[in-house]
Amino acid sequence: MTKLTAQELRDMLNIKIPERLAKISKEQATARTKIISAISDRPKTIPEISEEIKMPVEKVTWNIMTLYRYGVVEPVEKTDEGYYRYRVRK
Amino acid sequence: MSSLFSKIIERAEEVSEEKEFDAVVIGAGIAGMEASLDLADMGYSVLLIEKEPTIGGKMFLLSKVFPTLDCASCISTPKMAAVAHHPNITLWTYSEVLKIRRDSERGYVLRVMKKPRFVDESACTGCYTCEEVCPIDVPKELDFNLRARRAAYIPFDTAVPKIAVIDIDNCILCGKCERECPVNAINFLQKPKIYTVKAKSIIIATGYNLFQAEKKEQYGFGTIPNVVTSMQMERLLSPTRPFNHVLRPMDGKEPASIGYVLCTGSKDRTVGNPICSQVCCMYSIKQAQLILGALPLADVTIYYMDIRAYGKGFEEFYNQAQAMGVRFIHGRVAKVEKGEGGSVKVKYENIDEGGKLETAEHDLLVLSVGLLPNCEITKVFNGISLSLDEFGWLLSPDPTNPVKTNLEGVFAAGCSTGPKDIPDTVVQAASAAAECAAYLKKVNIIAEER
Ligand SMILES: Cc1cc2nc3c(=O)[nH]c(=O)nc-3n(C[C@H](O)[C@H](O)[C@H](O)COP(=O)(O)OP(=O)(O)OC[C@H]3O[C@@H](n4cnc5c(N)ncnc54)[C@H](O)[C@@H]3O)c2cc1C
Ligand code: SF4
Ligand code: SF4
Numbered sequence: 270m271t272k273l274t275a276q277e278l279r280d281m282l283n284i285k286i287p288e289r290l291a292k293i294s295k296e297q298a299t300a301r302t303k304i305i306s307a308i309s310d311r312p313k314t315i316p317e318i319s320e321e322i323k324m325p326v327e328k329v330t331w332n333i334m335t336l337y338r339y340g341v342v343e344p345v346e347k348t349d350e351g352y353y354r355y356r357v358r359k
Numbered sequence: 360m361s362s363l364f365s366k367i368i369e370r371a372e373e374v375s376e377e378k379e380f381d382a383v384v385i386g387a388g389i390a391g392m393e394a395s396l397d398l399a400d401m402g403y404s405v406l407l408i409e410k411e412p413t414i415g416g417k418m419f420l421l422s423k424v425f426p427t428l429d430c431a432s433c434i435s436t437p438k439m440a441a442v443a444h445h446p447n448i449t450l451w452t453y454s455e456v457l458k459i460r461r462d463s464e465r466g467y468v469l470r471v472m473k474k475p476r477f478v479d480e481s482a483c484t485g486c487y488t489c490e491e492v493c494p495i496d497v498p499k500e501l502d503f504n505l506r507a508r509r510a511a512y513i514p515f516d517t518a519v520p521k522i523a524v525i526d527i528d529n530c531i532l533c534g535k536c537e538r539e540c541p542v543n544a545i546n547f548l549q550k551p552k553i554y555t556v557k558a559k560s561i562i563i564a565t566g567y568n569l570f571q572a573e574k575k576e577q578y579g580f581g582t583i584p585n586v587v588t589s590m591q592m593e594r595l596l597s598p599t600r601p602f603n604h605v606l607r608p609m610d611g612k613e614p615a616s617i618g619y620v621l622c623t624g625s626k627d628r629t630v631g632n633p634i635c636s637q638v639c640c641m642y643s644i645k646q647a648q649l650i651l652g653a654l655p656l657a658d659v660t661i662y663y664m665d666i667r668a669y670g671k672g673f674e675e676f677y678n679q680a681q682a683m684g685v686r687f688i689h690g691r692v693a694k695v696e697k698g699e700g701g702s703v704k705v706k707y708e709n710i711d712e713g714g715k716l717e718t719a720e721h722d723l724l725v726l727s728v729g730l731l732p733n734c735e736i737t738k739v740f741n742g743i744s745l746s747l748d749e750f751g752w753l754l755s756p757d758p759t760n761p762v763k764t765n766l767e768g769v770f771a772a773g774c775s776t777g778p779k780d781i782p783d784t785v786v787q788a789a790s791a792a793a794e795c796a797a798y799l800k801k802v803n804i805i806a807e808e809r
Contacts, residue, residue: 274547275534282366286531294494294531315611326610327584333611334602335496335507344603351613353603 300324300332305341305357312345312354362528371472371551380406380449381799383469383558385456385736388416389435389781390773390788391564392442397792398562399447403799406556407442408471412453413518415439416566420501422596424781425645426676432517432599439519452520457553459561460741466559466768466802475549477525482544485513485521489536489545497529499601503591505608506601511536511545516599559802560768560795563745563753564788567730567774570624570632578620578726579695584609585703586695589619589642589727596649605653607723609701614657614722617650618705619643620692621663625729634750636729637778640667643727644677647685660686660719662707670780690717695724730778745769752777762791768802770795 278284303322307313315333319326333355336342344353384395387409395407407414419439421431442448451473458470478489489511496507501514510529513521525536525545537545572580572588579586585607587595595605607614621643625636640663647659666687668677681687689710696704703724709715732751737744746765748754753771755761762770772791773784 273534273537274545275532275537278547279532282363284363284532290495290529290531293496297496298494319610327608330608330611331506334505337603338506338601339491347613351615352611353606353613 297332300328301336304329304332304336308342308356312356314348314352314354316352318355363530364528367475367527368472368551371553374552374554377555377557378406378449379557380404381558382406382560382562382795383408383467383556384562384564384772386410386416386564386566386773386775387414387442387450387452388564388566388773388784389418389438390566390775390784390791391416391562392435392438393785393788394562394564394772394792394795395448396438396441396445397789398795399445401792401796402447403796404447404449406449406451406558408454408456409450409452410455411514412476412522412524413514413520414442414450414452415515415517415519417590418781419515419517420590420597421593422598422649423645425641426670426672428645428648430598432597436517436519439517443519450520453524456736456739458741459739461743461766462557466557467561469556469558469561471554471556473552473554475551476522477527477545477547477549478523479544479546479549480520480522482542483522484542484544485523486541487513487523488539488541489523489525492535492539494533494535495529495531497526502594502601503588505591505594560770560798562770562772562791562795563736563764563775564772564791565733565736565775567778568733570630570636570728570731572623572726572728574630575623575627575726577694578623578692579697579703579724580726583695583697583703583724585614585701585722586724586726588623589639589646589725592646592725593642596646596653605650607701612701612722613654615654616658616721616723617647617660618703618719618721618724619647619659619661619727620695620705620724621661621727623726623728624731626664627729632729632731632750635667635778637667638780639727639729641670641673641676641780643725644668644680644685646725647680648676648683651683651685658686659684660688660721662688662690662692662705664689664691670782730774732775734775740766748777750777760794762787762794768798770798 319329342355381403383406395405419435462468493509493511495510498504499508668674690707692707694706698704746754753776770791772788
């Protein structure tokens, strides 16, 4: 297989990936997995997910909305308190 | 430490072939698009330069427009497409003007850098695969950071051109996008290209910057959750909104009570901007009406110093908002504090109650941020300078001709000369194009007589 240009650029400019980015990539993958598994049994609101996986509510909102825009989760119903419940899109 | 992008910029290649146009338009917001289309329709060749990966400026990010409540993207998207397809318009997005100098013979000579997208523009089909597989989330600037985009991304569903771009400073060069792209469009070896462009005339349409709400510390933007800017609210209300509904960014709750603080960063000497931003009263009244459309049971309160409803139909639009139940409180907000359960406490002086100090609580607080000059472009003029007014907006030396600048053959359009709404922006852009066309005709006649 021919070498990827991403690899060629790395080699050519001797690029070391900043720790910040490596950390973000790992954290994001973990956050998304946790959120998706939290709503895999039944739809939940953002505060319910936050409570269950012990993740700050702002962070859950950020991830849920990103997953929503990328078509991974969807809202199903609204509670009387004005929160939507989200589930994994089939 | 220098960024990867700056290392790549060092690898820029000069393109030897010179390009020539009748006019170069800098900035592809509604002003730049309108001016370019007008000139192109008159038969002039136009190079339209936009620094972002998509054209459209602020307008295509808006929800609807006051006072007609027409859908903003329904109006701007066809214009964006017309610009992209016009045979007399050459469009360079993701490009930067590095230098402009006067050339006695031929008008102006510009050095322009086309930044690499790391994507072959002619091959990319805008299929989103790269964005879907990319593992890096980055705050999405065009949604004012309300959600994430990826390091490989298409700026918007309605972007023009709809071509992916790689944010190399947030890329880990994992190669996933490159491996998955169905048409092999991704190429990390792309280099910036520097072009020499000759133009008989220039139109500056670089628009405005938004006031940075963090600067008004007492209003809590960035420190108190659920304090947002009016531009974030535009996104929340837009059909292409980042959330599934109008929701609080902290916890996704539907807000039952929403407050607006008008004149955030306008008519305010403490932040260095003593002038009125002209559009904040009306866009806030528009947003209040749209909120009541989306959340009919919500309470909306607008804290104002004075309401400037000066245009056609504006006063009626204001009255309509009052009739719909929007509360207007004549008062200056002094301080914003964090309340219980994500609410926001607003302490204000109620002028109509003899200056009484009162406190109110809202689920969401919107700061109606002002418009500030964006005249960075003046720095690239070499050996000549463009005049600015005392507030930093482009200045016309002739009060009877606001589209002329102090430089011959250089015209100004839209918010580059001062805050204005879309209809005024479009009128001024058409006027700049007409002045520019008259100038080109004169220049061409002189050239023929030689
Ligand atoms: C929250 C909010 C709501 C609003 N709602 C309304 C409304 O309902 N109705 C209404 O009439 N008006 C409204 N406005 C005002 C409206 O946004 C402006 O009238 C309009 O966008 C001005 O267009 P413009 O092309 O002059 O500037 P911009 O939209 O700012 O476009 C400027 C363009 O130039 C580009 N650019 C800047 N510098 C450079 C450079 N150096 N090189 C290349 N490109 C460059 C920018 O990237 C951008 O694409 C609102 C404004 C705000 C803040
Ligand atoms: S995967 Fe390839 S074709 Fe699809 S958007 Fe990305 S670069 Fe373009
Ligand atoms: S190479 Fe960069 S842009 Fe492409 S998938 Fe990996 S991190 Fe994303």
